[in-house]
Amino acid sequence: EQNKRGVVKINPMTIPRAPKEEEEKKEKKSKTSKKNKKKGKRGKQTESDDEYDDSEEQKMMKDKFHDEWEKKRKQVSKKDLETNTLLVDDHYHVLGLEDFGLAATEHNIKSAYRKLALEYHPDKKRPATEEEKKDEGEGDTLNPEEKVKKEIWLKILKAYETLIDPEKRKKYDSSLPFDENIPDEDDFDDESFYDVFTEVFNRNAIWAKNKPVPQLGNEKTPIKKVLKFYRYWDNFDTWRDFSCHDEYDLEEAGDRYERAYMNKENKKIRDKYIKVEKQRLIELYRIAYNNDPRIKAHNEQLKKEEEQKKKEKFEKKQKAREERKRLENEANRKLEEEKRKVEEAKEKQRKMVEIKKQLRETMSTKLIELADQKLKQFSYEYDQYAMEEIVKKLTDEDIQKLVNEITDMGEGQDEFDRVKVIIDQVKQDNIKRIKEEQKKDLKKREEAKESNKTWTKEDFALLVKALNKYPGGTRDRWKTIACFMGNSYTSKDIIDMTQQLQKRKNAGKKTKKEGDKKKAEDTSKTETKPEEAWSEEQQKSLELGLKKYPKTLPPKERWDKISKEVGDKTPKEC
Structure with a gap:
């Protein structure tokens, strides 16, 4: 460069160029080439358009920064700038970037x-003059102005080397004074909330690893962006380094x-500061989130929606419960109605059975009395006890028929013989009927065996209940038990099962311990013979004996006679 002073030779500047700068230039060239290709395809641009790039715009941005930087330095005298540079230790201040601070870019x-x-x-x-050269020849010392410039240059070089290196800059930025204060809940209201916390969040955003950092916004910001902002700060990842506190x-x-x-001990110290920093950021997030008017309104809206959903759900359940209760009541009403009808039918049937029973007893009594009055004189075969036995095997129609015949019977042996023939005929008819019933019973039993019908627990429980309800001596006991069990089993089946139950009961009994054998033997002698099941013939003999020997007889005499009538049973068993 030639100026008034003459020709000055400028050596290449020893400014390191980062590889990023070269990459940025390559990217810019590739972008401009792509734009030029697109423009060429459209066929609307001239040759001068194809050669266009955005270097001018970049130059304008740089010139703008340069202009502002130069304008700021011109506002202060050079001497004051140099004095401040020597006095301060802030690298950003040394480079004139105090207004940018931590936000200064690599380009700045x-x-x-x-x-x-x-x-x-x-x-x-x-270049030095001849006089200066002579002075320099006399001594190698620098003049005060050069010393000041040298010290300033060294500070500039140190500041640049520190800030241009990412790791060094990270440690240096973390060591700078930083306002870590967080507003208390009493320091703001809903109106000042946005101004207070915007400044706090922006101040702390310089430590963010993940960028760009979302903004707090204002009362008009959509709730989705607000929630996104708080999610970001809830998972905030800081790059702040605390190595300045290393021991x-x-x-x-x-x-x-x-x-x-040393590294381990330094890490312990840094972890303590990192923990405190995380707690501080969590507290900042908590205070802001809990007091944000938009979050409050959003939570209130969610609460109302949740209450509305709960209310609708409760009403739906209530309606379903009422409907279910109504259906249950309807079903219960129908069930009660059916039960009532069944009970009425049972009661009606019971009354009819009772009437038939009373009618049969009346007719039986009348037949026995007529036989005692008119037939006994011709033959003791028709005395009271014999007629009672005959009446048991007769049907209601047969009893009525015999009553009518005996009533219309005249006097004399011929009339007796006629009636006797009728009675014998009725007996034979009943014998045939009983045999037919037995055949049917046998057939039914065989069918049950063929179907392999087994006794269930309910059947056993019902049988035990029937045996207790209708003990020995009950009239037509086995038929009554069969009827009680719903005629699912015949009288023979019931007798067989009763005998099996009795055998199981006897087999289940055990003697006492071996050390008490003598006592067991003594007691076994006095033990009575286990009660065996009663057959149908024994049951009928017992019923006949009870009627033949009334309670007016002495008890011992009465039961001895009854046991003789039964045959294989002791008085105690009877």
Whole structure:
């Protein structure tokens, strides 16, 4: 460059160029080439358009930063700037980036460094005059102005080397004073909330690893963006480094073991500060989230919707419960109605059976009385006890028929013989009827055996209940039990099962312990013979004996006679 002073030779500047800068230039060139290709396809651009790139726009942005930077430095005298540079230790202030601070970009740092290098770089000093050369020949010491410039340049170089290196800048930025204050809940209201917390969140956003950082917004911000903002800060990841609090310098380690120990101790200290920092950010998030008017309104809306859903759900359940209750009541009403009808039918049937029973007893009594009055004189075969036995086997129609015949019977042997023939005929008819019933009963039993019908627990329980309800001596006991069990089994089946139950009961009994054998033997002698099941013939003989020997007889005499009538049963068993 030639100026009034003459020709000045400028050596290449020793400013390191980051590989990122070269990559940015390549990307810009590729973008411009793509744009030019698109424009070429459209066929609307000239040759000058194909050669267009955005370097001019980039240059304008750079020039704008340069202009602002130069304007700011011109507002203060050069002497004051140099004095401040020597006095302060802030690297951003040394490069003139105090207004940017931690937000300064790599481009800002490089631009500021280049401008300062043009002024303070050692290669930029003017050529010395002959007198100065003589002075320099006398001594190698620098004049005060050069010393000041040298010190300033060293500070500029140190600031640049620190800020241009990501790791060094990270440690340096973390060591700078930082306002960690968080507003208390009494320091703001709904109106001032956005102003207070916007400043706090923006201040803390410089430590964010993940960028861009969402903004707090205002009362008009959609709730989705608000929730996204708080999700971001709930999972906030900070790059803030606390190595400035390290106790040991790793460069002073004598060996790798000492270095590992130092690193471990330094990590403990850093972890404590990191824990405190996380708690501080969590507290900031909590206070802001709990007091954000938009979140309050949103939560209130959600609460109302939840209450409305609960109300609708409760009403739906209530309606379903009422409907279910109505259906249950309807079903219960129908069931009660059916039960009532069944009970009425049973009661009606019971009354009819009772009437038939009373009618049969009346007719039987009348027949026995007529036989005692008119037939006994011709034959003792028709006395009271014999007629009672005959009446048991007769049907209601037969009893009525005999009553009518005996009533119409005249006097004399011929009339008796006629009636006797009728009685014998009735007996034979009943014998045939009984045999037919037995055949039917046998057939039914065989069918049951063929179907392999087994006794269930309910059948056994019903049988035990029937045996207790109709004990020995009950009239037509086995038929009554069969009827009680719903005629599912014949009288023979019931007798067989009763005998099996009795055998099981006897087999289940055990003697006492072996050490008490003598007592068991003594007691076994006095034990009575286990009660065996009663057959149908024994049951009928017992019923006949009970009627033949009334209660007016002495008890012992009466039961002895009854046991003789039965045959194989003792008085006690009877």
